[in-house]
Each structure stands twice: as structure tokens, then as C-alpha cells.
Amino acid sequence: MFRFPRLGLFVAVASLVSALAGSASAAGPAADLSPVAMFLGADWVVKSVMGVLALASLLSWTIFVAKMFELRAANRHVEETIEALTRAPRLAEASAAFGRDHGPGRAMLDAVAREIDLSGPDVDRAGLEARVASHLARIEAAVAQTMSSGVGLVGTVGSTAPFVGLFGTVWGIMNSFVGIAKSQSTNLAVVAPGIAEALFATAIGLVAAIPAVVLYNRLVRSIGLYRNAVADAGAAVRRILSRELDRGGRVGAVRAAE
Template identity: 45%
Template sequence: MNPFFNTDAATLSPVALFLQADWVVKAVMIGLLLASIWTWAIIIAFSRRVARTRREMAKFERDFWAADDIDAFYKVHGTSELPSARVFAAGVSEWRNSTAASPIDKSGTRERLATAMGASVAAEIDHLSDRLNILATVGSVAPFVGLFGTVWGIMRSFTSIASAQNTSLAVVAPGIAEALFATAIGLFAAIPAVIAYNRFSHGVNRVEASLNRFADGFHATLSRQLDGAR
């Protein structure tokens, strides 16, 4: 029989440790396992999302800088859901509103363009990183939840030892192992969450830097057009 699925407590297999645990410790283990599954689901989905977003943003920016007519480009790409497209749309919208009146307030237009695109960049980054708080929460809380299960299990083991009046290793080991298994599951959930959070935070920062560079370049383009306007 596979030792992993052996239900004999003496084997200290994960299944045996779970089955022999107190109901409180079982609840902790189940909660941590669900948190681990949720964490991995977020990791897989977020990694794909960031990679796809960066790839499509790079293509959008190449097409934009190669375009000759901003208005024609806006008609085709202005409704795209890409972060860089939304920053572009925010800049175009503010440009049209600010230059509709005559005479044009050039200084005020530049400030409003920067504000509009800066706000759009911030909104896109908030939207992109909305799941990172879950990874941060799991990474910081899961070890303590596992520790709670361990403390509860050890208290139960000591109570059983006192009742049986037997301190032999054969009596103590299974209960202690059940308790420590909760901490192990807590670390199993927390470690990938912390690593993924740090990695994805770096990825989001790179997306933000790319958006800011695009916004600055687009602002400079519009500013040059503004210099030629009357």
C-alpha cells in the first residue's frame, strides 16, 4: 500500500495524520488546503494574465508609434481593453476636450493631459493587481493559522497523555505529529503565496513603468502638436 494513503496512525502518513486529528485541527487543515488551492489558481491565472498583457501592450505600442494618424489609430484601437489603449484613450479624450475651445490654454492643457493619463495608469495598475492582496494575506496569515492548529493539537495530546498517564514515545508521537502537520500545511500554503506575490509585484511594477513611458511619450507628442496650434 502507498504509505501516503495508509490510515495507520503509526505510519505518520498525511492521510492518517488527518484522520486521527481533532476536529479543530481538521478544520484548520481543510481551510489551509483550500487556501493553497485558491493560491495556486490565482498564481496560474495571474501569470498568464500578466504575460498576455505585456505581450499585447508591446504590440499595441509598436503599432501606435508606427501610425501616421492618431485619429485614425484611435478609431481602430480606442475601444481596446488593453491598459495602454485605455491610457491612450484617456489622453485623446482630454486632448479633444481641452482643444475644443479657442483660444487654447496650452499650459492648462498639458497639465490636464498629464493628470488624465496619470490617473488612467493608476486605475489600470489597481485593476491588474487586484488579486495580489489575496496572495499577501495567505502568505502572512497561513503560518499563524497552521500554528494555531499545532498549539491546539499539542494541548489535546498533553491532555491525552495526562489521562492515560503514559509518556512513552508510542503514545506521544502520533498526537504531536498530527499537530505539527497543521504547521506544515500552513507553510505549504504560505511559501508559494509569498514567492508569487513578490514575483507578480515585480511584474506589475514593470507594466506600470511601461505604461508611464508610453504616457510620457504620448504626452510629448501631443505637446508638440500643441505648440503648433493657435
């Protein structure tokens, strides 16, 4: 999971912007250093950086909200699956309970049925259970991978946004020094707006990155809990198979029961 120890940097950037605004005000006519004015007055490269960071932050929140709704529905479905599997005494009853359901429970039962058909009537019990466990593990991994689609983008925003904002800051400060060289003036009232605009890009990068890190960690934990629930469903399927084998003594009895 990400850890983001740059909150101090965010405070320092905000303090420096405020100090520059105060110094500019003391040195001459007050400059408009509101966020909108700093964005409009920034260089086109810095504006592009700010725009990209704003879009990245919006995308992170969109993915988070969509995934949380998806996870809520998926967890509810898995809970119903586990309950149905727990109530079913045999594979046939469990299969009938799911009907045409397309969730992980249906996929697991279909995998068990295919493996029983492929194994034949006199296959070794331990071998059958090992192969079934392998199929169920792959289904669990596939379900978790599907649920994780798009989450990596949130983590990427959280890890790269500060550096993208820093690029905008470096570019803006470079332009400020070029302006100093052209105007041949070191008056802080002349320099402060350009530097404040440049530092504003870093502030936006941090504003985009900090929530993205929190959202990414929340999604990773939620997907992990969902995968554990799917694993519980797989364990229920293995228990049903084990009971069938105990009753019949061999796989042929299971095939006959189905």
C-alpha cells in the first residue's frame, strides 16, 4: 500500500505562496493571486499540467465511486452464494439452486462438474480434490483480477501526481527567472506572481495525489475482502464435494448422484 509522507511539503508550498503574496502586496500594488487568476496567468505548459492533474483527480474519484458500487453489489451476491452453498447437501442441489446465474458460485460448480466428468469413475480421491482446488483457485484469482481493473490507474495518479506538479513548478520558476533576466528587475512584486503560479502547480499535484493514495488503499482493502469472500464460496464447494465422496466412497457415486 502507498504511504504519502509529503503533507509537510504541501504545508510548506501553501505557506510560501502566502508569503509571496504578502511580500508582493508590501512591495507595490496588490496582485491578484487567487487560484483562478494564477491559473489564467500561468504559462501554457503550467496550465496544461494543472489541467492534466485536475482530470486525473476527477478520474480517480470516478473510478473509486464506480468500484465501490460494483464491490457492494458483488459482495451481496457472494454472500447469497455462500448461503446457498451452505444449505445445499449435495452438488446436484447446489447446481439447481444457481440456475443460470453467472457469478463465481456457478463457475465453481461448473468447474467441479467438468473435472468429475474428465476424471472418470475410479480416479483417486486426493487427485480429484487437488485438481478441483486448483480450478477454484484460478476462478478466485480471475474474479479478483476483473474487480481490480482500473484500480491501478488510481495508484498511478497517487504516485505520479506530485512529480507532475513539480514539473509544472520547475517550468514556471524557470520562466520567472527568464522574465527577471529580460526585465533586469529583481523587485519581488514583479517576481512573486510568476513564482506563486508555478508553486500552485505543485499544490494541485498534492491535492490530486493525497486523495488518490487514500482511495487506492481503500479499494485494495475492499477488493481483498471480496476475494476472501469468494474464497469462502470455494471452500463451501469443496466441502460439498468432500461430503459426496464420503457418502459414495468413490467418484462414480458422485457422478451417479448428479
